[in-house]
Amino acid sequence: MKAAVLSSPAAISNRPLRIQDVAAPELEPGHVLLRVRACGVCRTDLHIVEGELPVRHEALIPGHQIVGEIVGGGTAQLREGMRVGVSWIGGIDGTCWYCRHELENLCDAPTFTGYTVNGGYAECALARSDFVFPLPESLDNLHAAPLLCAGIIGFRSLRVAGVQHGERVGLFGFGASAHLVIAVLKSWKCQTYVSTRGESHRKLAASLGAEWVGSEQEKPPVELDRAITFAPSGDVVIAALSSLRKGGVLAINAIHLDRMPQFDYDRLLWGERQIRSVANMTRDDARDFLRIAAEIQLRPQVTVFPLDQANEALLALKNDAIDGAAVIVQ
Numbered sequence: 616m617k618a619a620v621l622s623s624p625a626a627i628s629n630r631p632l633r634i635q636d637v638a639a640p641e642l643e644p645g646h647v648l649l650r651v652r653a654c655g656v657c658r659t660d661l662h663i664v665e666g667e668l669p670v671r672h673e674a675l676i677p678g679h680q681i682v683g684e685i686v687g688g689g690t691a692q693l694r695e696g697m698r699v700g701v702s703w704i705g706g707i708d709g710t711c712w713y714c715r716h717e718l719e720n721l722c723d724a725p726t727f728t729g730y731t732v733n734g735g736y737a738e739c740a741l742a743r744s745d746f747v748f749p750l751p752e753s754l755d756n757l758h759a760a761p762l763l764c765a766g767i768i769g770f771r772s773l774r775v776a777g778v779q780h781g782e783r784v785g786l787f788g789f790g791a792s793a794h795l796v797i798a799v800l801k802s803w804k805c806q807t808y809v810s811t812r813g814e815s816h817r818k819l820a821a822s823l824g825a826e827w828v829g830s831e832q833e834k835p836p837v838e839l840d841r842a843i844t845f846a847p848s849g850d851v852v853i854a855a856l857s858s859l860r861k862g863g864v865l866a867i868n869a870i871h872l873d874r875m876p877q878f879d880y881d882r883l884l885w886g887e888r889q890i891r892s893v894a895n896m897t898r899d900d901a902r903d904f905l906r907i908a909a910e911i912q913l914r915p916q917v918t919v920f921p922l923d924q925a926n927e928a929l930l931a932l933k934n935d936a937i938d939g940a941a942v943i944v945q
């Protein structure tokens with residue numbers, strides 16, 4: 616099968632993914648074999664390809680927002696021909712303290728799709744049967760793909776930040792995840808304040824119903840109940856923190872930050888403000904979000920790249936040149 620393979624991480628401008636023919640995965644017990652129909656591109660893929668996350672798998676096929684059709688290993692519940700999604704969390708041990716306490720997103724021995732095992736930048740992929748999610752009929756392949764990490768982890772960020780209906784919520788950065796989150800916030804009657812670099816990202820935020828839109832230097836005109844940061848930047852975390860009311864919560868939706876700057880405790884964190892990171896996702900997050908996405912008819916804005924152009928898709932993401940989400944199709 617054709618696949619985009621990472622042999623050694625390097626700056627994306629060096630095009631480290633090689634498009635080549637590799638052996639298709641073989642079906643294993645407890646797994647389904649998928650014919651990949653679309654695979655979303657996530658900032659985590661960029662961190663993996665550029666080596667900001669340590670290498671965990673030799674000759675890796677990245678990609679963890681897989682829309683696939685079951686072509687092997689089907690069961691009564693997961694029939695062959697059925698369309699399912701695969702996300703970042705590809706498996707857990709089920710036995711560690713976190714798994715036994717309904718915190719499977721924090722499992723000590725997790726499997727990460729497209730990182731510790733091969734992912735979906737390929738014609739076929741193998742996935743654990745208990746970690747695939749049947750997809751709503753209403754969403755086609757292209758528009759379902761970005762929901763599978765950008766959407767689900769964005770939704771988890773709302774949970775981690777403790778967002779209540781009707782609150783004032785700040786989104787700092789406006790890429791694939793934020794442009795899906797804003798639709799959920801709208802359905803919850805929240806007011807959304809968006810701070811982001813790039814004129815086209817600001818325009819997209821305004822068109823999707825943001826109450827206020829500003830550049831990354833501008834501060835929202837009101838104190839926020841909750842804030843979520845999406846950029847891999849510690850400076851953005853500080854900007855978001857300085858916008859919170861007392862008792863407000865900041866959720867950092869980033870697997871990697873450039874650094875965490877020193878900041879003034881008395882002014883920024885005192886007053887029971889909280890900073891929390893958002894790590895991975897649970898299967899309940901996935902099921903709940905996919906149900907809500909179908910209910911509110913969430914339709915991502917997508918830019919399509921053929922598999923041959925996987926490097927270019929990641930380069931465009933790095934350069935903030937994509938409004939909404941990038942999706943690779945075979």
Ligand SMILES: [Zn+2]
Nearest residue numbers: 711714722723
């Ligand atoms: Zn575990």
Ligand SMILES: [Zn+2]
Nearest residue numbers: 657659703764
């Ligand atoms: Zn992701």
